[in-house]
Amino acid sequence: MFDVIIIGGGFGGLSSAALLSRKGKKVLLIESRKRLGGRAHYIEKDGFVWQYGQHSHRLGPDGHANQVMTRLGEPMTFYETDQKKAKLFYKGRLYDRPNGPAGFLTTQALSFKAKLVFLRLYVKILQEDATLWYDKTLIDFYKSFFKPNREVEGFLNFLGFTIMLPDASIVSAGEVIDFIKRVNKSKIPVADVAGGSKHIIDRLEAVIIKNGGIIKASEKVMKLSVNGRKIDSVETDKGLYQSEMVVYAAPVKYLTEIIDASFFDSRFLNHIKNLKNSGGVIIDFISHEPLSDLEGGILGVDEPLWVKFQTLFDKTVAPRGYHVCTWGLLTAWGQTNNPDAFRATEKRLREIAAICMPGYRNKVIDERKVIIPVVNANMLIPSQSRPHRPSIKSVFLDNLYMAGDTVNGHGCSGDIAFSSALMLDDMIQ
Structure with missing residues (x-):
């Protein structure tokens, strides 16, 4: 018998498990994939640390990610990048990125x-x-x-x-x-943590294990059984578990795949059924020399572009003598299930890279392309803004809680996940 079973090993689930296990709760975390981290997972290969996309942290030391790690006694170290070397891509060319209100008076883009x-x-x-x-x-x-x-x-x-x-x-x-x-x-509006997502995932996992928590990866939850207004068991493809509380930390759109929809009202069901997410394409370019000196990266204005030259400030992601930069472009709105849209996105991304880095192909020795069907599981449109997202404590079942980036946490994307874990930790004594 566990105090808490947490379903999902992304930032929200890992943070929740770490915080609650440190509080003395007997925690079981179940993750269907073999790797922890969800959409922030990483792969180590041939001296490279590959992330599934790129993950910066809004508000740096003041942000929700560092609040979680600080509460765990593991405050993060952030890289200080030169924001004077940050650009906007707008109307087909690069401009200096405005840094604060005064920057809007000096930008050449307007x-x-x-x-x-x-x-x-x-x-x-x-x-x-x-x-x-x-x-x-x-x-x-x-x-x-x-x-x-x-x-x-x-x-x-x-x-x-x-x-x-x-x-x-x-x-x-x-x-x-x-x-x-x-x-x-x-x-600091946005910052990169030393060691990237690998550091965060590894430290959260270590805290869970140190405090007696159990992590079961490559195990899929099949069914939540309910008795009255409480979940009384969690059935997986490998076993049956019981706990006082259940935290669902996967995207809420999948919740009714493991529990009968009749326990929820039509408003909740309509919300999770119609959740809109973004998708995109990223390409990691590998070279022996930096392809740019833009420590602060590039953001698009009229095109949903983001670029990071991470080996300019983080030497841990590539072997000595190699550089990596990551280029990402979101697909067209509402086209995340359209293969043609992803092909068009990749084509345009390569065109933009050629505009921003003339002749870069002569320096690239290899690349890694990743199609990402879900970049942000909860796009911040009005109907998916904070007041409309499901609450951390379920109003439908007495011992069901929710965490992750599709619930009522504060912020955007992964920040919502960390925020939800902090809120959960404050609720459960």
């Missing part, structure tokens, strides 16, 4: 008039209450206070990309406002 409007918009965002805007899009917010301006409206996508949804017509204004206000109070 006309003088547009700069002034954008700065006024930024100030307005800092003055607003995010809770009033979760159900509206960023373009709705803009049009509520400012006259139409196609140049400014096109550049709004940059603010949307801060929470991984670079489309002002669909991103939740409340989510953008909340993040921008947090950025304004933090010294």
Whole structure:
């Protein structure tokens, strides 16, 4: 008999298991895949550490990931990258990336008039209450206070990309406002942890085991049995387990595959059935010399691009004498099940790389391409903004809790997962 069974070994599940085991709970974590980490897992091969995508941490030392690790007595070390060497890709060329409000006055990406409007918009965002805007899009917010301006409206996508949804017509204004206000109070908006996802996953696993927790990988949960208003057993393809509490830490859209849908109301079921996620393509280029000196990387404005030259600051991800940079591009909205969309995304990604790094193919000695059907499991559109995501403590079953990036945690993407684990830890004594 366990105190807690946690289903799912991503950031949310691992963090929850580590926090609760350190609190003295008898914890069992079950993960269907052989590798821990979920969509943040890593593979070590030939001296390289390959991540499934790239994972930076919003607000660095002040962010939810470091809050989890600090609570565990394992505070993280972050790399300080030169943000003067950070670019935007906009209208087919590179521009210096604005660093704070003053940066919008100096950027060459906007006309003088547009700069002034954008700065006024930024100030307005800092003055607003995010809770009033979760159900509206960023373009709705803009049009509520400012006259139409196609140049400014096109550049709004940059603010949307801060929470991984670079489309002002669909991103939740409340989510953008909340993040921008947090950025304004933090010294470091986004940072990379020393050792990357490998460090986080390895440390969380070590804390779980040190505190008596049990991890079962390559084991799939098949069914949750319910008696009254409580889950009384967890059946897997390898055994049957019982616990006082169950934490479901996989994407909530899959919950009804292991428990009867009749336990939930129509609103909850409709939400999880219609969850929208993003997908994309990443390409890791391998070379003997750096392909760029842009420590701060590249973000797209009118195209959903993100680029990281990680070996400029993290020497642990490649063998001596090798450099790796990662290029990623999201697929078109609503096209994550379309193979043609992924092919078009890859083609455009290679075109952009050639624009930003002329002649780079002559330096590349190898590459790794990854098609990612799910980049963010919960795109921050109004209907999937924080007030609409399922609560950490289930209102339907007395001993069911939820964690991960599709529930009511704070932030964006993996930040939601870490936040949900902190909230769960505060609830369970």
